[in-house]
Amino acid sequence: MVKRMPPRSKSARLPEAIRFGQHLRELREARGWTLEQFAEAAQMNELQIGHIERGASDPKLSTILKLAKGLKLKPEELLRPFR
Numbered sequence: 001m002v003k004r005m006p007p008r009s010k011s012a013r014l015p016e017a018i019r020f021g022q023h024l025r026e027l028r029e030a031r032g033w034t035l036e037q038f039a040e041a042a043q044m045n046e047l048q049i050g051h052i053e054r055g056a057s058d059p060k061l062s063t064i065l066k067l068a069k070g071l072k073l074k075p076e077e078l079l080r081p082f083r
Contacts, residue, residue: 016082018055023081025053027071042070 028038035053039046044066051057052067059067068075
């Protein structure tokens with residue numbers, strides 16, 4: 001059995017993860033997509049995307065690539081708020 005780390009508490013969230021999640025949610029909502037629709041497009045679990053959007057998890061590079069592909073964007077467009 002694989003142990004999973006629980007999501008960070010609100011006080012332990014990284015500001016960068018929160019900003020990334022907000023940007024991701026804005027991009028999804030601009031398309032009029034639900035979490036379920038986005039998850040299908042990105043071939044991911046909607047719970048995982050929800051955690052990312054809330055800043056409760058810090059996505060790996062492979063996850064960022066999947067998110068970008070699902071949104072039909074270049075990965076750097078997801079990272080634009082960090083320039």
